[in-house]
Amino acid sequence: MxxxxxxxxxxxxxxxxxxxxxxxxxxxxxxxxxxxxxxxxxxxxxxxxxxxxxxxxxxxxxxxxxxxxxxxxxxxxxxxxxxxxxxxxxxxxxxxxxxxxxxxxxxxxWIEGTPPAVPALAPYAGSSGPLARDLAAVLRGLRDAPVPAEAAADPALRGYRGGRLGDLDEDLRETAAVCAALPGWADLGLDLDRVRVVWQSALVAEAALEVAGPVAEGWLHGDLLAENLLVRKGRLAAVLDLGGLGVGRQAVDLVVAWEVLDAPGRALLRELLDVDEATWRVGQGWALLLALITFPYYGRTMPARCAARRAMAAAVLDAVVDVGPVVGPG
The missing domain is CATH 3.30.200.20 (Phosphorylase Kinase; domain 1)
Structure with a gap:
């Protein structure tokens, strides 16, 4: 196809x-x-x-x-x-x-395994806690991995997913308008007005982080989603597709929490990584952006991907209660 x-x-x-x-x-x-x-x-x-x-x-x-x-x-x-x-x-x-x-x-x-379940599409029979612990270890490894000077200076490793959400504001809003015009969009149950409100809260959070000081950079996978993971017996077995590796801000990799973990699993992952409120909100913004850009491009060719992204966006929208101001860490 x-x-x-x-x-x-x-x-x-x-x-x-x-x-x-x-x-x-x-x-x-x-x-x-x-x-x-x-x-x-x-x-x-x-x-x-x-x-x-x-x-x-x-x-x-x-x-x-x-x-x-x-x-x-x-x-x-x-x-x-x-x-x-x-x-x-x-x-x-x-x-x-x-x-x-x-x-x-x-x-x-070849690596044996299957992609992890998306809870909204195939609810966990038990707990996503073990997977959350494994993902936290992966994200911690990426966070702490040394970045050689050659890598830090390599333009091939500087993609938009390691950059600022604020630089993508127009992209999000244009994509939301395109999504609204897609056939069957209303059936997905994603409130685009709510998307814009949560997105704006992510931009405010990012600005607070920047006021607090330089945002830390390191290695990021850039596409850490179910289709790029393999599990065996509920435990993480592999991380696939390292072609999108980058160096930059790492909040984009938090999207994995919103696609493959249930609410307790997300809370555990956040606790294990000690993610502050502002960075968590930025991760929510990335989840919304990566979900929305999927529908216009892959709506007809990859329905399973679109279903997973719809579930990811819905998890963010359902979880966010307070979109008020947030200050940066410290």
Missing amino acids: RLHDDELEVDEPLVHRLLATQHPHLADLPLRALGRDGQASGSSNRLLRLGDDLLVRLPRQPGGSRALETERRWGPLVAAALPAGVDVPEVVASGRPGEGYPEAWSVTR
């Missing part, structure tokens, strides 16, 4: 040819595409299972090689900072453009 207007053509015969010419020792392994329904495959990369232990990842769009290079270059450093037992994709072979395909590609080790 095509997800983008500029989608590159990728099929199994093409991948067979790429493997045969560049990694012939892998070419005889059975190959099968994942996500023929557009859901289980990634939106950035086409995914094909290679044998029992490997996965081939090919960018869907021109320029997608940059994300794979980010993952190859900086992924091992970040992986070393994550808690024991949480895997990341291990690149075992890199591919170059060829056979008419213009992008670099990679082969990684």
